[in-house]
Amino acid sequence: MSELIERLAEGLPEDALLTDPDVLASxxxxxAGFCPAGAPAAxxxxxxxxxxxxxxxxxxxxxTPVVxxxxxxGLSGAANATDGCVLLSLVRMDRILEINPVDRIAVVEPGVVNATLSRAVNEHGLFYPPDPSSWEMCTIGGNIGTGSGGLCCVKYxxxxxxxxxLDVVLADGRLLTTGRRTAKGVAGYDLTRLIVGSEGSLGIVVRATLALKAEPSRQLALAAEFPSTDAAxxxxxxxxxxxxTPALLxxxxxxxxxxxxxxxxMGLPETTEALLLAAFDTPDPAPxxxxxxxxxxxxxxxxxxPAEDPAESEMLLQARxxxxxxxxxxxxxxxxxDVCVPRTRLADLLGGTAEIAERHGLTIGVCAHAGDGNTHPTVCFDATDEDESRRARISFDEIMELGLRLGGTITGEHGVGxxxxxWLAEELGPVSLDLHRAVKSAFDPHGILNPGKLF
Structure with missing residues (x-):
């Protein structure tokens, strides 16, 4: 065994260290597509x-690099291996350590699945709002790493x-505790917010204290068909x-x-050019x-x-x-x-995306958290067709450039990876990028945490 494997094995149980080449490849x-992945060492x-x-x-x-x-x-390649790295998979750290209805907090390990936490707190009459589309699979640690959103963001x-x-293991193995359990707290720099969205480049989240809300009423939705995306x-x-303030839009x-x-x-109306779903979770949403x-x-x-009942509303939600x-x-x-623009420029982004699709002869579908301007233009292509793949990559970049030109951001919730x-360098500019690198160096002097990602 290599020195790396020998040293790792000294402090890990046998089932926690995987080295089989086929397992490593999995x-x-x-x-994410179009993102290279290296060969991990373990x-x-x-x-x-x-x-x-x-x-x-x-x-x-x-x-040794650690990812x-x-x-x-994830959809940005942030979790992809680099050659010779250790992949640190946190899925077995999946305990919900505490649910406190008085303080309205949950304390969880990073491997807890979003939907598992949501259902657990529901049993206490509480609600954890962030709900990515992959909520049945994605973990809280991953959500924290990318600063993810979801369908309820417009309200929550x-x-x-x-x-x-957060409890965060730093690059040198020290344990950092950030933030608090209280509803208020402004002591020191906000290192918690700094870690959120850092994509594993500053430390390894091993525990999170999360705020909860009182569980709202079940959503009631409507579906509106439009003759154009501009009208929607x-x-x-x-x-x-x-x-x-809809619960989703x-x-x-x-x-x-x-x-x-x-x-x-599902039988959604295919004659429409755009379908808008709006829902409210107030006690009486009808007005x-x-x-x-x-x-x-x-x-x-x-x-x-309008949906006739919460069950029909849930069907519309599942469609989205x-x-x-x-x-x-x-x-x-x-x-x-994953381009997010001001709501007032939403029509310009959708119209510009349609023009890009036509110019490159591609199928690009758009779904969006329209209430907060976060769009997901999705380029559909045949990966075995070299020319179509090339055009897909060009169109992807053109959509990001369009988003920045409209006053938006290259990522609303998926991360950079x-x-x-x-494009992150393009959005941040040289001064901000220098500060990002300085922060990274302070947390990770040897640059071992998720190297090659973000910047």
């Missing part, structure tokens, strides 16, 4: 904080707003300008609707749904159909959650963009 990458699957600390001390001493992983549902916000405190985006602006274009129907057989329906009609909706998987099935491969590192 851990080597996340779900996979460590710890169950305790002490095992994570041992792994980091060993890696730091040997200057932290959750469920590998993103992961960063629910992380009160106009409706979004009218809804927000009127002061409504989601948009699917015609390509996405047809893809979802092909995969799920708000009527008001939103009127605003959709004023914006040019051809049909407004299926969108990215359905688009991937269109041609077998997809590149999922490998896929967007060139």
């Amino acid at each position: 851990y080597a990458k996340d779900m 996979v460590v699957v710890p169950r305790t904080v002490e095992q994570v600390q041992h792994t980091m001390r060993t890696a730091n001493g040997l200057r 932290a992983q959750g469920a590998r549902t 916000g993103v992961t960063a707003e629910y992380v009160l405190g 985006c106009d409706a979004v602006c009218r809804i927000m300008e009127a002061g409504h 989601e948009l699917m274009d015609r390509t996405t609707v047809r893809a979802v129907n092909d995969m799920t057989k 708000q749904l009527r008001a939103v329906g009127d605003l959709c009609a004023a914006a040019g909706a051809s049909e407004v159909v 959650r299926a969108a990215l998987t359905a688009l991937e099935a269109v041609k077998g491969t997809s590149m999922i963009d 490998l896929l967007k590192k060139t």
Whole structure:
């Protein structure tokens, strides 16, 4: 065995250290396309904080790269292996350590699946709002690493707003505790917010204290069909300008609707150019749904159909959650963009994306968290077709450039990873990039944590 494997084995149980080449290959990458993955030296699957600390001390001493992983549902290549690295998979650290209904917090390990936590806190009459489309698979640690969002963001916000405190193993194996359990706290720099969204480049999250909310009423939704994406985006602006706060406000274009129907057989209306879903979770949502329906009609909706009950609302929600998987099935491969723009520029982004698709002869479906301007233009292509793959990559970059030109950001919730590192430098600019590198150096002087990602 190599010195790395020997040293790791000294402080790990046998089942926590994986070296079989086929097993290593199965851990080597996340779900992002166009992102290279190296050959890892080992996979460590710890169950305790002490095992994570041992792994980091060993890696730091040997200057070996470490890439932290959750469920590998990410879409930016942030969890991809680099050559000779240790992949630190945290999926076995999956305990919910505490749910406190008085303080309205949960304390969890990073491998807890988002949906598992949501259901557990529901039993206490509580609610953990961040709900990525992959919530049945993705882990809290991964959500924290990418600063993920979800369908409820328009009302409840993103992961960063629910992380009160963290336990983080640093590159040299020391244990850092950030934040608090209290509702308020402004002592010192906000290192908790710094860690959230850092994609494993500053430390390894081993425990999180999360804020919870009282469980709301079940959502009641409506679906509005539009003759154009411009009209649907106009409706979004009218809804927000009127002061409504829907629990979700989601948009699917015609390509996405047809893809979802092909995969799920849900019978969504395929004649529409854009389908807008709005939902409220207030005790009596009917007046708000009527008001939103009127605003959709004023914006040019051809049909407004309220759900009859929460079960029908849930069906619409499941259709939206299926969108990215359905688009991937269109041609077998997809590149999922994650551009967020001001709501007032949403129509410009969708229109510009359609023009890019036509110019490159590609199928690009768009689904969006329209209420907060976060879009997911999804380039569908045949990966075995070299020219189509080339055009897919060009179109992906053009959509990101369009988003920046419209005053937006290259990522609203998926992170940067490998896929967007060139564009991160474009968005940040040289001064901010210098400060990012200085922060990285302070946390990780030898640059072993997720090297080659972000910048």
